[in-house]
Amino acid sequence: GAVVSQHPSWVICKSGTSVKIECRSLDFQATTMFWYRQFPKQSLMLMATSNEGSKATYEQGVEKDKFLINHASLTLSTLTVTSAHPEDSSFYICSARDRRAGPYEQYFGPGTRLTVT
Amino acid sequence: AQTVTQSQPEMSVQEAETVTLSCTYDTSESDYYLFWYKQPPSRQMILVIRQEAYKQQNATENRFSVNFQKAAKSFSLKISDSQLGDAAMYFCAYRSGSQGNLIFGKGTKLSVKP
Numbered sequence: 001g002a003v004v005s006q007h008p009s010w011v012i013c014k015s016g017t018s019v020k021i022e023c024r025s026l027d028f029q030a031t032t033m034f035w036y037r038q039f040p041k042q043s044l045m046l047m048a049t050s051n052e053g054s055k056a057t058y059e060q061g062v063e064k065d066k067f068l069i070n071h072a073s074l075t076l077s078t079l080t081v082t083s084a085h086p087e088d089s090s091f092y093i094c095s096a097r098d099r100r101a102g103p104y105e106q107y108f109g110p111g112t113r114l115t116v117t
Numbered sequence: 118a119q120t121v122t123q124s125q126p127e128m129s130v131q132e133a134e135t136v137t138l139s140c141t142y143d144t145s146e147s148d149y150y151l152f153w154y155k156q157p158p159s160r161q162m163i164l165v166i167r168q169e170a171y172k173q174q175n176a177t178e179n180r181f182s183v184n185f186q187k188a189a190k191s192f193s194l195k196i197s198d199s200q201l202g203d204a205a206m207y208f209c210a211y212r213s214g215s216q217g218n219l220i221f222g223k224g225t226k227l228s229v230k231p
Contacts, residue, residue: 032217043208043221044162091160097217106212106219108162 002028004096006109013084014117021079021112023094029074030096034106035067038091050077084116119144121211123222130199131230137184138194138225140209148214151185151192156224157205165207168192170214196227204229 003026013019023033032051036044048064050056050071058064066088068080077096081088091113097106120143130136142151153165168176168185176183180197196203209222 034218038160043223044219046218046220049218093160093162095162095219110159110161 002107004109010113012115018082023077025096028098032097033077034095036093121222127226129228140192150212152210153194154208155205
C-alpha cells in the first residue's frame, strides 16, 4: 500500500522559535496533501489543503501566517509553525491523496507530536 | 455544511463478541463517501472500511461490516469476533465527492475486555 512518512515524529522547541514538519509520499505522487491537528482525546481538525505548485487553502480560523504550508513537489509538503507558543503544542498529521488512484484513496502519515516549552 | 455525529464516546466489548459503533451524518449532497478509521495508541490512522453512497450494498471487510442507511443518514460499523487488537479510537468520516476533504466525527473509544 501507499506510504506517507512524517519527520520528525516528535519535536520539542522553545517558545518563539519556528519548527518545520515534513510530509512525504514515498511511493506515489501526491497531487493533494492535507494537514490536520489533533488535540488529546479529540478528533482530527483539518487545518489546510494544498495542491502541488499552488498556495494552500486554509480552513477558517487557521492563521496562515503562523502555519506556513508549502507543497513544492509531488512528494513533499512541509508545515512550518512560526513563532511557536505553548498553545501550539499538539499532534499534527498529514495526509496525501493521489487522484489517479481513485476518488477515495487518502493515506495518512504517522503524525508529529509538537511540544512547545 | 456537512456534519458527522458519533454519539458514543466510549464502548466496551468482550473478546470474541460483536459490537456496533454508531454514526450519523447530515448532508444535502448525493455524491459522497463514508469511512471508518481506526486510530490505535500509536495514533496512526488506519482505514477500516469505506462506503460509496451510490452503492446500496453494505461494505464488508473481513470482520468489519457497515450498516448503511442512506435515507436515515446512518452509517454504523459492526465488528464481529472482537479481538484485543481492535481496541482503539474509531472515527467515522464523510467526504464529499466534489470537495474531497474528510470530515471526522468526534470518535468512539473502543475497549476490548479479555
